[in-house]
Amino acid sequence: AQKITQTQPGMFVQEKEAVTLDCTYDTSDPSYGLFWYKQPSSGEMIFLIYQGSYDQQNATEGRYSLNFQKARKSANLVISASQLGDSAMYFCAMSPLPNRDDKIIFGKGTRLHILP
Amino acid sequence: EAQVTQNPRYLITVTGKKLTVTCSQNMNHEYMSWYRQDPGLGLRQIYYSMNVEVTDKGDVPEGYKVSRKEKRNFPLILESPSPNQTSLYFCASGRPGRGSSDTQYFGPGTRLTVL
Numbered sequence: 001a002q003k004i005t006q007t008q009p010g011m012f013v014q015e016k017e018a019v020t021l022d023c024t025y026d027t028s029d030p031s032y033g034l035f036w037y038k039q040p041s042s043g044e045m046i047f048l049i050y051q052g053s054y055d056q057q058n059a060t061e062g063r064y065s066l067n068f069q070k071a072r073k074s075a076n077l078v079i080s081a082s083q084l085g086d087s088a089m090y091f092c093a094m095s096p097l098p099n100r101d102d103k104i105i106f107g108k109g110t111r112l113h114i115l116p
Numbered sequence: 117e118a119q120v121t122q123n124p125r126y127l128i129t130v131t132g133k134k135l136t137v138t139c140s141q142n143m144n145h146e147y148m149s150w151y152r153q154d155p156g157l158g159l160r161q162i163y164y165s166m167n168v169e170v171t172d173k174g175d176v177p178e179g180y181k182v183s184r185k186e187k188r189n190f191p192l193i194l195e196s197p198s199p200n201q202t203s204l205y206f207c208a209s210g211r212p213g214r215g216s217s218d219t220q221y222f223g224p225g226t227r228l229t230v231l
Contacts, residue, residue, distance in 0.1 A: 033213040035220075043204070045159075045222035050212035091158060097213060102166060103174050104149065104211075108158040 002027045004092055006107035014115050019079040021110050023092030026073060031097040034075040035104070036066065039089040048090075051075060052097065087114045118143050120209045122223030129197060130231050137192045137226050139207030147211035148190040149174070150182065152203040153225075159206070165190055166214075197230040204228075 003026040013019045025034065036048040051059040051066045059066045067076040075094075079086055089111050095104040121140045129135055141148065149164035151174075161174030165184040179201055181193040190209075194201060207223040 035212065043225055045206055045208070045225075047212070047220040047222070050218070052213050093159075095211075095213075102147070102164060102172070102211070102214070104161050104164075105175060106159040106161075108156070 002029070002032075002094060002096075002103075002105050004094055004105055004107035006090075006092055006110050008110045009108075010111045010113065012113045012115055013082055015084060016081055019082050019086070019112060019114075020067070021077040021079075021090050021092075021112065023075045023077065023107060024073055025075060025092075025094050027094065027096070029096040033095050033097055034066065034068065035093040035095070036064070036075075036077045037091045037093065037106075039091065039109075040085075041088070049077070054097075082114050084114050084116060087112060118221055120207055120221045120223040122205075122207050122226050124226060125224060126227050128229045128231065131198055132196050135194050135197060135228075137194075137205060137207075137228070139190045139192065139209075139223055140188050141190075141209035141221070142188065143209055143221065144187065145210040146187070147209070147214050148184070149208050149211070150180070150190070150192050151206045151208065152176065152201075153206065154203050162192070162205075197228075199230045202228060202230050 005024045034051045038046045049061045063080045065078045091109045092107040146167045150162040151159045160176045163182040165171045205226045210220040
């Protein structure tokens with residue numbers, strides 16, 4: 001069975017510093033996808049970034065990058081130059097790749113607080 | 117503008133009274149999905165659909181039904197709601213890594229209370 005673990009329930013980071021949010025996963029599937037989402041206090045869910053397990057390079061999207069270490073089964077989210085608006089709950093998720101069972105499972109989240 | 121519309125946004129109902137939460141997307145995505153979010157449990161997938169007339173169970177499908185008769189709509193049906201279905205529900209459209217969709221959009225959420 002697949003499992004996602006986010007070990008940091010909460011983090012406090014000074015504005016403008018880089019942030020790393022941890023995510024480890026467990027799966028027996030040979031191919032899979034990894035996702036990160038943001039949920040601000042207003043409640044909406046925002047997709048941030050995606051990494052396929054077969055991708056040669058780590059995914060990047062603006063200030064977000066996914067530090068994918070396949071052997072360690074980790075998919076940490078890195079936010080460069082953090083901003084006050086980055087304060088939110090962040091969820092890591094994974095799914096087997098297409099043509100199979102396509103469920104997406106989520107970690108329990110990390111609440112990030114950016115301090116001015 | 118890419119949009120996922122969910123209705124209603126808020127609903128208070130009573131046990132056993134059938135209800136439907138609608139979800140509609142304007143991006144021609146094949147993949148759509150429903151999630152519920154509960155404190156301490158994070159998000160859990162209820163059902164997903166990979167295309168018209170193709171639906172499958174997520175992690176917590178009990179007590180829910182879905183249908184996908186057309187690409188843009190993916191309603192969530194609670195035939196006989198119970199208090200343990202009180203939750204925040206999100207519909208989503210698109211799935212990175214599948215087909216032509218490289219992103220995923222969520223609806224604004226439906227806060228459901230079952231008394």
